[in-house]
Amino acid sequence: MVGCERSAFPAPEPAGWRFDGSRLRLTGAWTVLCLEKGRLEQPPPVPPGRPLVIDGSALTALDSAGARAIVALRARLQRQGSAPVRLEGFTPSRRRLLALVEGVPSVAPREPRPQWLESLGLAAFDVVADGLAYLAFVGRLALQGLGWLRHPRRIRWRATLAEMQRAGVNALFIVGLLSFLMGVVIAYQGGDPLSRYGANIYLVDLVGLTMLREIAPLVTAIIMAGRTGSAYTAEIGAMKITEEVDALRSLAIRPVEILALPKLAAMLVVMPLLIVFADFTGLLGGVLVSDLLFGVGLRSYLERLPQTFLMPSSFWVGLVKAPVFAFIITSIGCHQGFRVRGGATGVGYATTRSVVQSIFLVIVVDALFSILFNRLDL
């Protein structure tokens, strides 16, 4: 086709009119894409009391939007000039179109907007309701988890193993890398003041203590909240809005059991392992920097670490937090997923909430642990 090469779909002449005192001749295409705001909002000045004719014979195209615009224009001119306005020059099918769009009342609904006080109340109520629902969810999770423990044959091994792969093995690299970098940073920052007092050897204590007790568990938990908790929310949330969760219920399968429990079981196993791995890479980073910059080598670490830190053990203090963090991240991730309402935006909103809440709770619980261990002299 020759005509196709240049402009296959030229834009038609926009909708307009010519006015000669008693006749309003419509010109151009009165179609939805050719009606323009500027032109339509200033109808021609109509001398009052004179009958007027809208002439459609020069129209090049008319669709339902254009027809509606003509109907509106006519009503407006009639109000302005308080005289009847007739339509002329329209083909029978265009007349039918005009009648069709005129016959359908089109009152736009008023959108009810809540007042600010009402919004505030609703938001506050939402926070409380969310908290209560979370507690209920934790209860359900615990009950069904107990069911698994009492009847180990019900455990879904395959799903659990798949979750371990996703949450654990696939996270090794990022957890290891970030923990390594934290080790580097701590040794680097701590080594300078310590070396000024000639206390280089205490780098072992500094790196060991902070890494094992705090940094490795926290870094791991934060990565898991951002990486895995959010994935849980998005996955369950998407299933919720496509009614897949209801489909499970209709098949007499408890959604919490099939969706949340394998994730929880997997996280409980994987989280301590990841923390141990983070301990290892973090210490590695620390050793590297202290050896290269401050002359405290691997040998000093191997000598000092066991005597200082195995009794009472910073290692175990860090590891005790693992199941708690795993529970927080999984339960909040799944809970937010099940609470998703509405559509695609609901999933995004819930995912944000899930990550923010679980990181917040992880840090709060970590602080509580610090106080507790301090009281216990661990």
Added chain:
Amino acid sequence: MGEPVIELKGIRNRFGASVVHEHVDLTVYRGEILGIIGASGSGKTVLLRTMALLQRPVAGQVRLFGCDALHLPPEDERRLRLRLGFMFQNGALFSGLTVFENVRFPLAEHARLPADLCREIVMLKIRLAGLAAEDAGKYPRQLSGGMVKRAALARTLVLDPVVLFLDEPTAGLDPVTAGAFDALVVELKSLLDLTVVMVTHDLDTLWRATDRVAFLADRRVVALAPVGELARRPPHPAVAAYFAGRRGGEGAWKPR
């Protein structure tokens, strides 16, 4: 018959190893209502998506309004797509927007209308599609299956497309509403000079609305004729089975 609006030539569609269409030729003429029928999974939706440029065929040509639609410059492609309206089998409403906002969305994106006219047109389309004014403020999740269909139709109609693709528009509607829907499509077609391609399993719709019917089987269009002719003299065993099965009221479930 008017000039050809859609021409498919030698279309081949494939997903992985499974070939859905092989050498499909089909021409749709201006101002007609073409029905596409066939067994479930015979590739009706895929064919419709191919015509509407939502799916690129592996081989073959799609000509729309006389132009090779698979190789258009972006601006022409945009203008072309504005002339096509596609109503999805499951509605595909935007879940975060109300019905009103769903229908207004294409207008707000593409047209430059005064605000009150825009609102009027949106409400007009919502009412034309058979929804009540109160439904305009509802979110898709608050709608029944049939209401979703109507909202989807309203959104499809709002830019006054020249070619309308409907994927099972009356499935899940009660017979009275389905009848009204068919009447609406026929009326809009004659008023707005539309060309309509619709996939349907509804025999009543076929008889009431379509000018011609294409029957898909064996990865091809095996028959193309007015529905009366297909039913009277089925040119292919599958067509005969289709109409015989329906009329006899046999169960539609057959193990494959």
